[in-house]
Amino acid sequence: MSEFMANINERFRDPSLAKQLLERIKRAVQTLQRPINLMEVCGTHTVSISRNGIRQILPEGLKLLSGPGCPVCVTAQRDIDIIIEVVNNEQVILTTYGDMMKVPGTVANLQEAKALGRAVQVVYSPLDALKVATENPDKLVIFYSVGFETTAPMAAATLELAAAQGVRNFKIYSVHKLVPPALEGLLSADEVKIDGFILPGHVSTVVGGEAYRPVPEKYGVPAVIAGFEPLDILLGIERLVTQLVEGRATVENAYSRAGNWEGNQVAKQVLAEFFQPVDAEWRGIGVIPGSGLELADAYAAFNARNTEAIAEAEQRLVGLKSEIKGCRCGDVLKGVILPYECPLFGKACTPSRAIGPCMVSSEGSCAAYYKYERHRQLV
Amino acid sequence: MLNERILLSHGAGGGASQRLLDELFFHILGNEYLLQKNDAVVLPSVQGRIALSTDSFVVQPLFFRGGNIGKLAVCGTVNDLAVQGATPLYLTLGLIIEEGFLMADLLKIVESIAETCAAAGVKIVAGDTKVVNKGQADGLYINTTGIGVVPEGRNISGSLAMPGDVVIINGTIGEHGMAIMSERSGISWETDLMSDCAPLNGLIERILTATEEVHVMRDPTRGGVATTLNEIAAQSGVGIRLNETDLPITDGVRGACEMLGFDPLYVANEGKVLVIVPQSQAEKVLSAMHDHPLGRQAVIIGEVIADHPGLVTLRTGFGGERILDMLEGELLPRIC
Numbered sequence: 001m002s003e004f005m006a007n008i009n010e011r012f013r014d015p016s017l018a019k020q021l022l023e024r025i026k027r028a029v030q031t032l033q034r035p036i037n038l039m040e041v042c043g044t045h046t047v048s049i050s051r052n053g054i055r056q057i058l059p060e061g062l063k064l065l066s067g068p069g070c071p072v073c074v075t076a077q078r079d080i081d082i083i084i085e086v087v088n089n090e091q092v093i094l095t096t097y098g099d100m101m102k103v104p105g106t107v108a109n110l111q112e113a114k115a116l117g118r119a120v121q122v123v124y125s126p127l128d129a130l131k132v133a134t135e136n137p138d139k140l141v142i143f144y145s146v147g148f149e150t151t152a153p154m155a156a157a158t159l160e161l162a163a164a165q166g167v168r169n170f171k172i173y174s175v176h177k178l179v180p181p182a183l184e185g186l187l188s189a190d191e192v193k194i195d196g197f198i199l200p201g202h203v204s205t206v207v208g209g210e211a212y213r214p215v216p217e218k219y220g221v222p223a224v225i226a227g228f229e230p231l232d233i234l235l236g237i238e239r240l241v242t243q244l245v246e247g248r249a250t251v252e253n254a255y256s257r258a259g260n261w262e263g264n265q266v267a268k269q270v271l272a273e274f275f276q277p278v279d280a281e282w283r284g285i286g287v288i289p290g291s292g293l294e295l296a297d298a299y300a301a302f303n304a305r306n307t308e309a310i311a312e313a314e315q316r317l318v319g320l321k322s323e324i325k326g327c328r329c330g331d332v333l334k335g336v337i338l339p340y341e342c343p344l345f346g347k348a349c350t351p352s353r354a355i356g357p358c359m360v361s362s363e364g365s366c367a368a369y370y371k372y373e374r375h376r377q378l379v
Numbered sequence: 380m381l382n383e384r385i386l387l388s389h390g391a392g393g394g395a396s397q398r399l400l401d402e403l404f405f406h407i408l409g410n411e412y413l414l415q416k417n418d419a420v421v422l423p424s425v426q427g428r429i430a431l432s433t434d435s436f437v438v439q440p441l442f443f444r445g446g447n448i449g450k451l452a453v454c455g456t457v458n459d460l461a462v463q464g465a466t467p468l469y470l471t472l473g474l475i476i477e478e479g480f481l482m483a484d485l486l487k488i489v490e491s492i493a494e495t496c497a498a499a500g501v502k503i504v505a506g507d508t509k510v511v512n513k514g515q516a517d518g519l520y521i522n523t524t525g526i527g528v529v530p531e532g533r534n535i536s537g538s539l540a541m542p543g544d545v546v547i548i549n550g551t552i553g554e555h556g557m558a559i560m561s562e563r564s565g566i567s568w569e570t571d572l573m574s575d576c577a578p579l580n581g582l583i584e585r586i587l588t589a590t591e592e593v594h595v596m597r598d599p600t601r602g603g604v605a606t607t608l609n610e611i612a613a614q615s616g617v618g619i620r621l622n623e624t625d626l627p628i629t630d631g632v633r634g635a636c637e638m639l640g641f642d643p644l645y646v647a648n649e650g651k652v653l654v655i656v657p658q659s660q661a662e663k664v665l666s667a668m669h670d671h672p673l674g675r676q677a678v679i680i681g682e683v684i685a686d687h688p689g690l691v692t693l694r695t696g697f698g699g700e701r702i703l704d705m706l707e708g709e710l711l712p713r714i715c
Binding site: 013015230 | 624686687690692694695696697698699700701702704
């Protein structure tokens with residue numbers, strides 16, 4: 001393993017290689033002679049950029065905007081409020097990933113609900129949620145399934161198992177989102193000028209490079225798939241500015257050790273069988289056509305949205321205005337403002353007392369800026 | 380005796396208790412004070428101010444590469460006294476043992492306590508053993524309380540760091556915590572991780588002989604180097620900036636951290652000391668440390684600054700700078 005680590009250090013974190021890439025980036029930005037906005041779509045990229053201090057070493061005029069790549073953050077407020085409400089039903093055991101626990105609902109969060117004795121369980125995998133369901137046959141076990149193309153195949157595999165075992169009390173509340181349609185949503189809304197996308201390496205191993213073709217073809221914006229080590233990210237940026245200098249716009253893969261053009265066929269087939277694309281609401285962005293995943297009709301019996309418990313929760317929420325006052329997470333997710341430009345950032349809103357989801361999630365851009373960079377840009 | 384197990388009667392104060400004391404504790408740890416065998420030990424008078432520290436040890440697993448709970452219990456309290464500038468002299472030893480605990484394991488632990496006390500030059504002068512029902516404790520818990528003396532005029536405190544000081548550490552970071560974590564997670568077979576658990580008073584004596592200007596000394600145990608430095612930054616009202624490229628971290632610790640999702644700067648050490656001294660004293664202190672087996676790899680890892688008081692930052696290998704916060708909350712599973 002020491003060898004493995006030495007390898008990672010040499011290949012992906014070598015400061016001298018970073019210097020060479022930076023030189024090329026600087027030259028390209030000088031040649032372009034205009035401000036360049038690149039968007040890192042994925043929250044894991046945002047964290048790596050903040051953690052490694054990459055923002056500070058980039059040339060002036062090159063700005064990195066954080067995109068809608070934090071699954072918890074982009075979940076619509078309504079979908080959060082419903083799930084916090086449904087745990088008031090004594091029949092329900094809610095299972096979800098740990099990241100959801102502190103996400104603020106309009107009136108409370110799941111952590112607080114749990115402290116009040118509501119049945120909320122953190123699981124590491126949807127398979128654990130299925131296990132909870134088999135162990136509690138007289139309860140309705142809802143798995144709140146959040147994430148992009150990376151976590152959805154696991155949910156699909158669990159659904160397959162639940163169907164095979166006939167676990168009727170297991171339900172999935174899917175708030176899965178798809179990355180490629182979101183990029184189109186951002187570009188067509190045209191609220192902020194984006195000169196290039198740093199594409200998420202993990203999602204891309206599933207969907208493949210071809211999924212992003214509309215980005216350059218319809219909108220003329222270059223896009224590069226990048227890994228998560230510091231050199232991966234610098235290479236991604238270098239590829240993007242090089243395309244800009246050369247006047248090209250294509251999807252490039254700078255993460256060839258894991259991703260390819262076609263993606264993971266098995267994962268894609270599983271997704272196609274158990275899920276169907278639907279229009280979905282994204283926080284701050286609104287409804288984007290075909291950008292969400294809902295359970296396929298053949299598996300409607302496992303869809304939590306078809307249960308009385310959810311219907312009743314929705315009833316109880318009628319009249320509640322789902323919103324968090326003053327929070328500008330939506331604008332942060334679109335790249336319209338940087339996290340510290342939100343008036344609440346670091347004042348009323350900090351990771352330990354978060355007002356919006358972008359400050360709560362470990363992948364949230366507000367959390368990344370606060371955790372690693374608040375010494376720089378606090379104004 | 381080695382196949383024997385601890386029974387409730389070993390803690391009941393009768394014959395079995397007496398045999399355990401005689402055959403194990405007095406036999407292995409005995410000295411003129413412990414063998415007074417009275418309800419309280421009477422110690423000779425000391426020169427200087429008295430330093431007192433207590434700590435309880437609940438580590439799991441009880442045995443790990445590089446040590447065990449007994450060695451840890453001695454080192455922990457000895458080091459807490461030493462970083463305060465005290466010369467550790469005496470320890471008390473309290474054990475809470477779960478019924479059914481293997482006598483052979485207890486023997487190994489007590490022997491290890493004796494060895495570590497000898498290495499640190501301290502004596503166990505009082506003790507207590509309780510046995511609780513099976514299931515009411517996790518094998519063995521140990522408490523140690525230690526007494527040391529601080530010479531008049533020596534003043535070391537977390538509130539005394541000043542801009543212009545440098546931060547020195549005596550060696551590689553994160554080894555104790557990762558040795559434990561790798562045993563727990565079952566990856567120990569593919570690592571060469573070993574706890575750094577060691578009594579630091581010998582090394583610290585050298586440092587304090589080399590200079591009288593030590594401002595702060597702390598052992599970065601729970602929460603690791605980052606958390607300890609955050610406490611110092613807050614207490615002293617200063618900023619602290621570390622240089623990533625200067626941090627001594629072995630490939631083994633780096634690899635295990637990478638696999639298990641930890642940052643070495645937040646991982647516990649049990650044989651490390653952070654020393655904050657004026658820049659002018661750094662050379663002297665470093666060379667004194669290099670002369671001691673536990674300080675061979677001593678290096679400067681950062682500096683105390685006037686900027687951003689209360690915050691600790693890290694200058695990354697790429698020239699950027701990021702915040703190193705206090706460790707907060709629990710680690711949650713990642714979802715993408």
